[in-house]
Amino acid sequence: MKQKLDLEHWPRRQHFEFFRQFEEPYFGVTVTADCTLAYEHAKAHGVSLFIYYLYQSLTAANEVETFRYRIEGDDLFMYDTVNAAPTINRPDGTFGFGYFDYSPSFETFLSGAEKEIERIQSTTDLMPATSGQNIIQYSALPWLNFTSLSHARMFKYLDSAPKISFGRIIEQDGLKLMPVSIHVHHALMDGLHVGQYVQRFQDLLNMGI
Numbered sequence: 001m002k003q004k005l006d007l008e009h010w011p012r013r014q015h016f017e018f019f020r021q022f023e024e025p026y027f028g029v030t031v032t033a034d035c036t037l038a039y040e041h042a043k044a045h046g047v048s049l050f051i052y053y054l055y056q057s058l059t060a061a062n063e064v065e066t067f068r069y070r071i072e073g074d075d076l077f078m079y080d081t082v083n084a085a086p087t088i089n090r091p092d093g094t095f096g097f098g099y100f101d102y103s104p105s106f107e108t109f110l111s112g113a114e115k116e117i118e119r120i121q122s123t124t125d126l127m128p129a130t131s132g133q134n135i136i137q138y139s140a141l142p143w144l145n146f147t148s149l150s151h152a153r154m155f156k157y158l159d160s161a162p163k164i165s166f167g168r169i170i171e172q173d174g175l176k177l178m179p180v181s182i183h184v185h186h187a188l189m190d191g192l193h194v195g196q197y198v199q200r201f202q203d204l205l206n207m208g209i
Contacts, residue, residue, distance in 0.1 A: 039169075051110055057180075058109075061082055077133060086139065136161060142166050
C-alpha cells in the first residue's frame with residue numbers, strides 16, 4: 001500500500017523540485033557499522049550474520065520515513081512498507097538479484113530469506129521473480145573493506161530507491177567493523193535523514209533478535 005503526498009504543503013517541496021532535475025540526483029556516504037554485538041547475537045542463535053544485519057538495516061529503513069518515499073511520474077508517494085532487493089552470490093562467482101519481503105518478525109523474514117537464497121543459488125537467473133518500487137537495493141562486497149563506493153547507473157531509468165552496500169568485516173581493537181555505503185535520492189531526503197537511518201541501524205545491531 002502507498003499514499004500520495006501533498007507536495008504543495010510538503011516542507012521539502014522546493015528541494016524536491018530542485019534536485020529531481022539533476023542528471024545524477026543521488027548522493028552517497030560511507031560509514032562504519034559496529035557489528036560486534038550483532039555477530040554475537042547471530043552466532044548465539046545460529047543464524048546467518050548477513051541475513052541478520054540485512055534484516056536490521058531493512059527495519060531501520062522502514063522506521064525512517066524518508067526511506068519509504070518514491071518518485072512516480074511527477075508525484076511523490078510514501079509506501080507503508082519497503083522490502084529488500086539484495087544481490088546474492090553464487091558458488092560459481094556470479095550473482096542473482098533476490099527479493100526478500102519485510103516482516104516485523106525476524107523468524108518470518110529469516111524463513112523467506114533462506115528460501116530465496118536457496119532459489120537463487122540453484123538457478124542461473126539474474127532478475128528476481130518479484131520486485132517493485134517499494135524496495136531497498138542491497139549489495140554485499142564481503143571481499144572489500146571499502147572506504148567509498150559508486151554504482152552502475154542507467155540514467156534513462158528514473159530510479160529513486162535507496163542503495164545500500166555492505167563490505168568486509170574487519171577486527172580492530174576488539175571490535176568487528178563493517179563499511180556501509182548508502183546512496184539516496186536528494187529530492188527525497190538530506191544528510192539529516194541518512195544520519196537518522198545510520199543511528200537507528202546501529203541501535204538495532206546492538207539490540208539483538
